[in-house]
Amino acid sequence: MFLVDKPYISDFFKQTMMDSGIPVVATELSRQMDLYAGTNLISESRAIEMVQQNQSLPIYTTSENAISWITENLSFSDLPDKIALFKDKLKFRQLTQTIFPDFYFRGVNLNELQDLQFDQLPLPFIIKPSIGFMSMGVYKVANEKEWQAAKAAIVAEIDQVKGLYPDSVLDTNAFIIEQCIDGEEFAVDVYYNDAGEAVVLGILKHVFSSDADVSDRVYISSKEIVEENLTAFTRFADKIGRLAGVKNFPVHIELRKGRDGTVLPIEVNAMRFGGWCTTADLTAMAYGFNPYRYFYGQQKPDWSQLLQGKEGVLYSMVVLDNSSGFEIDAIASFDYEKLLTKFKHPLELRQIDFRQYPVFGFLLLETQEEDFAELQTILESDLREFITLK
Known part of the structure; x- marks a missing residue:
């Protein structure tokens, strides 16, 4: 069954739900998401009953906001604990410590940031919310000046995003500091089938404008990117799945691959593929199969067939985050038509x-x-050319 929630579901997702007959839980929020007539809606009580009858039932959420429904209604199952292993970045590092024993990390509360001994931290390092979303509150620090700036920016950003997401999606009180992971960054959509085996449904390379860039602006998929990484990333996902003991479980993995081929996890987002119906929809447009259907139906992509004829083509997702430096209240409009040109x-x-x-x-x-x-x-781009101020 699928759970839908704010902030967004795509027309492609809505069409998939209507055409496939996949059960969608009729929560109060689902009625605000403009699902198409004919969608197979099931009551919350029926959804709970289904999980009671089969605790390995395939469940997918369009948004991490829906995790709170799972926590509240499916506490009799092990699903909330499995989700927490991934969603809480500190718990995830503790889970994977046996296979990455030399990786440095530590948890820290917001009120402890000012008192941390900077000379005891490894440089460079990343600081981010233990429970976070997209790149909110994520900063790379290479020296003490950047550390002071990062602490000030974290406080300012917390004020801006307060109340946007539930604590199960973004908790701005607890942070994790961890060593920087060298190498190329990738985002991988995976599900674990009913045997616990990892099935890769999409691979995108995260490209950056500079070494200091930690934004989510551009992700790219291609025949070359998939072919070069499919085997290694599948093996890597299998390791993570065995540690967590998950089955019928979708995840969106962010990882880095070093020059020597070593793969290290950045984070694993549970119960979904890329947020805002992005990466799975792009995969469908690029390669002609539907990741939502493949997860629900326990299907495995025939990548050798799907990649035929895709030479020399890049498929990209561009996140139009506000990098302009302008406060939202000062912006009158964004010129989407100019962007498309x-x-x-x-x-x-x-x-x-x-x-x-x-x-x-x-x-x-x-x-x-x-x-x-x-x-x-x-x-x-800082996107200023597309912005009109008040």
Whole structure:
């Protein structure tokens, strides 16, 4: 069964639910998500009953906001504890310590940040909320000046995002400090089948504008990216799954791969693929299969067949986060039409209410490799050219 919740579900997801007959739990919030007529809605009591009858039932959430429903209604199962292993980044590091024994990390409360002994921290390091979402509250620190700036920025950002998400999605009181992981960064959509085996449904490379960049601006998938990493990432996901003991369980894994091929996890997001119906929808547009259906039906992609004819093509997700430096209250509008003129083959533009959420939208693209400059430009852009101030 599937759970839907704010902030967003895509038309593609809605169409999939209607066409497939996959049961969707009729929560109060689901009625606010404009699901299509004909969607197979089931009552909350029926959903609970289904899990009581089969605690390995495949469950998918469109948003981590729905985790609170699972915690409140499915506490008789081991699902809330499995989710917590991944959602809490400190618990996840503790879980994986046996296979990554040399990795440095430590938990710290917000009120302890000012008193930390900087000279006892490994440089460079990353600080981020133990329970977080997207890149909120994430900072890379290489020296004491950056540490002072990061602490001030964290306090300011907490004030901006307070109340946007439940504590199960973003907890701004607890943080984790961990060593930087060198190498290329990837986002991988995976599910564990009823035998606990990892099935990879999508691989995207996270590209950055500089070494200091920790934003989520651009992710790219291609035939080359999938072929080069499918085997290694599947093996890696299998290791994580065996440690956690999960089955019929979807995850969105962020990881880094070193030059020597070593794979280290950044974080694993439980019960979903990429947030805001992004990565799974892009995979469907790019490679012609539906990740939601594949998870529900326990299907495995035939990547050798799916990648045929995809040479020289990049499929990208662009996160239009507010990097302008302008306060939201000072912005009158964002010019989406002008944005689209910058790309030869946009697949879908999703406009988001930037006054409610800290993004202008999401853009899904198809780009020929020789036109990579399109992606480089938006990667480096502060988006000011698309913004009109009040």
